[in-house]
Amino acid sequence: MSELQTITLNNGVQLGTDHLDLWLITADKSQTVIDKEAPGIIETWQAVVKLYKAGKGKIRAIGVSNFAKKHLEMIIEATGVVPAVCQIEAHPGLQQVELEAYGKEQGIHFAAYSPLGNNITGRPRIVDSQQVKQIADEIGADTAQVLIAWVLEKGFSVIPKSVTPSRIESNFQEIKLSKQHVDTINELGKKNPVRYNTPFLYSPQWDIDVFDTPEERDASLKVW
Ligand SMILES: NC(=O)c1ccc[n+]([C@@H]2O[C@H](COP(=O)([O-])OP(=O)(O)OC[C@H]3O[C@@H](n4cnc5c(N)ncnc54)[C@H](OP(=O)(O)O)[C@@H]3O)[C@@H](O)[C@H]2O)c1
Incomplete structure (x- = not known):
């Protein structure tokens, strides 16, 4: 067997894989020190596109995360290259209707993060909502399954996170929501808007x- 040709980043980190299925650009929220000299989103996207085109299949798809409609418009106009994926926070409390419509028009696939809500800033999590629990009880599911189904219903993919094995398993068990339940959850979310990752x-x-x-x-x- 031939030795794996691993992709090496310019800081020396070896990824341990010879290709990337998807490469996203995003703001790194793990650091509080902001590099004010860093290139803007257009320059960054131009560099990603260049590597993607030169990569001969090493990078299979490129995309973005945390982009608003205006950011998508900026990079598409500058390069003519539409991101394959836009990863965004998505749950009933954060319905980005305009962004979603634009993405669909452009053929951008959305991936939903924080679909259950998280507790980074101590706000009540959607997954603990009594109203969502009521719907879950009605259909014999749990609240996380309902929230995951709500996102999937939009045609998004979804990346719930858990360190609990039983939850990882139950989160994979797909359930189907009726249109009436989707509508009820939409209204619940609109009444309680929340963005967890600010x-x-x-x-x-x-x-x-x-x-x-x-x-x-x-x-x-400002990021832009
Ligand atoms: N692109 C970005 O800027 C961005 C930002 C934020 C997050 N993300 C990514 O999105 C993924 C998920 O986001 P997230 O962690 O913020 O939020 P999340 O997946 O919506 O919520 C995670 C929280 O929900 C709990 N949980 C998981 N399954 C559950 C269940 N069945 N019932 C009850 N509680 C459950 C987890 O607890 P336990 O772990 O204790 O089970 C954890 O506290 C992560 O992989 C993260 O890296 C991306």
């Missing part, structure tokens, strides 16, 4: 406006 609200705070929301108004820097 770096400006993290502790320690990341002093940047990523999503152009009122909560981020006082940030010194």
Whole structure:
């Protein structure tokens, strides 16, 4: 067997694979130190496209994460290359209707992160919602399965996270929601809007406006 040709990043890290199925660009929310000299999203996307085209199949698809409609428009207009995937926070409390419509029109596939809500900023998680639990009880499912089904119903893929083996297993058990349940959940979410992943609200705070929301108004820097 021939030796695996691993992809090596320019910081020396070896990925241990000879190809990437999907390469996404995103803001790195694990750091609070912001590199103000870093290239903007257009330059970054141009560089990704160049590598994708030169990669001879080593990179099978390229995409983005946490992009709003205007960011997608900017990179598509600059390069003519449409991202294959846009990974976004998606659950009933964050319904990005305009972004979703634009993505569908452009043929962009959406992948939903934080579909259950997380507790980074201590807000109540959607997965603990009594109203969603009521629907779950009615159909003999659990709340996580209902929320995952709600996202799948949109045609998105979904990446729930759990460190609990039994939950990992149950999260894979797909259930089907009726249109009436989908509509009820849509309305519940609209009444309780929430975005869980806002770096400006993290502790320690990341002093940047990523999503152009009122909560981020006082940030010194903007992502675009
Ligand atoms: N692109 C981005 O900017 C971005 C941002 C955030 C997250 N992500 C990615 O998206 C993925 C998921 O996001 P996330 O972790 O923020 O949120 P999430 O998957 O919606 O929620 C995770 C939380 O839900 C709990 N949970 C999982 N299954 C459950 C179940 N069946 N019943 C009750 N609780 C359950 C987990 O607890 P236990 O683990 O204790 O079971 C954990 O507290 C991760 O892989 C993450 O890397 C991407």
